[in-house]
Amino acid sequence: MDKEKEERLFARLRAYGSVVVALSGGVDSAVLLMAAQRALGAANVAAVTATSELLAHEEMEDAKRCASLAGVALTLLPAADLASPDVARNDERRCYYCKKRRFELLVAWAKERGYRHVLDGTNVDDALDYRPGLQAIEELAPFVASPLKEAQWTKRDIREAARGWGIPVWSKPSAACLASRIEYGVELTKERLSAVEAAETALRRHIRGQLRVRHHGRLARIEIEPVEFELFWQHREELEEAVRMAGFTYVTLDLRGYRMGSQNETLHAES
Structure with missing residues (x-):
């Protein structure tokens, strides 16, 4: 790890x-929490995870583990994302509406308890993808800050620090919220989100690395890393059945493999 960084x-x-760290269960916010604890002491740091149907159970459990490791109390803050028509509508601005709502809740929670800032785990590599949620963070500045980005930390820097600090999710693949699996224009519902989570959980019994089950109505489009194709094919019948049992009629493997933000490709095609 670069000592200057x-x-x-x-x-x-x-x-x-004093700060509140928005803890998602991923490596970025886990490193940010550990860094905040080391810099400020646990007494000046709180960890809060916004919970709703958009958060996979595995992510919540990882958030609990990371908060415990850092010695910081974790608060689970109900976000009721699906109650917002702007979020449930699931258009190309969904991430903005969701992030804005969640961080407004975090800001209110922090101010009520006397914390001076809310911290977000955005890093400099996040600018490489279409992420309208970053605008919401900028609009809530300076109370909401992204110190990893401001300190020019990349994803590689974050993983190196996580490994060196013994954070258990240091090698965990990046995982956006479950809503990112649902095709734009298809309303977000508890049933659709649960189907995606159940399908991905079943696939992870055999598949490692990046994995997404993209929801296209009755069709599940599976994205995995190409190096996993052979393993997938060895267990094809079992995995196909598991995905269908999760709530899909048709199952397909995307031959281009996993790629960040593939749901945004339709936006580029239309522009």
């Missing part, structure tokens, strides 16, 4: 005084 991050964190 590490100290740059710690200096920013010390300047905040």
Whole structure:
């Protein structure tokens, strides 16, 4: 780990005084929480995970593990995302509406308890994908800050730090919320999100690395890394049956393999 980058991050964190870390269960926010605890001490740090049908159970459990490792109490804050028509509508701005609502809840929670800032785990590599949620973070600045991004930390820096600090999710593949699996324009419902989560959970019994089950109505489009294709084919019947049992009629394997933000490809095609 680059010591200069590490100290740059710690200096920013010390300047905040007291913080609430938005803990998602992924490696970015886990590293941010550990860094905040080291820079400010556990007494000046809180961890909050916004919960709704958009959060996979595995992500919640990982958030609990990471908060426990950092010695910071974790609060589960109900977000009721599907109650928002803007979120449930699931258009190309969904991520913005969802992120704005969630961080407004976090800001209110933090201010009620006297914390000076809410921290988000965005890093410099996140700009490589279409992420309208980043606009919501910027609109809530300066109370909401992204110190990893400000300190110029990349995903590689984050994983190196996580491994060095013994954070259990250091090698965990990136995982956006379950809503990112649903085709734009298809309403988000508890049933559709549960189908995606159940299908991905079943596939992970055999498949490692990046994995997405994209929801296209009755069709499930599976994205895995091409190196996993042979393994998938060895268990094809079992995996296909598991995905159908999760609630899909048709199951297909995307021959292009996993790629970040593939649901956004339709947006590029229309522009």
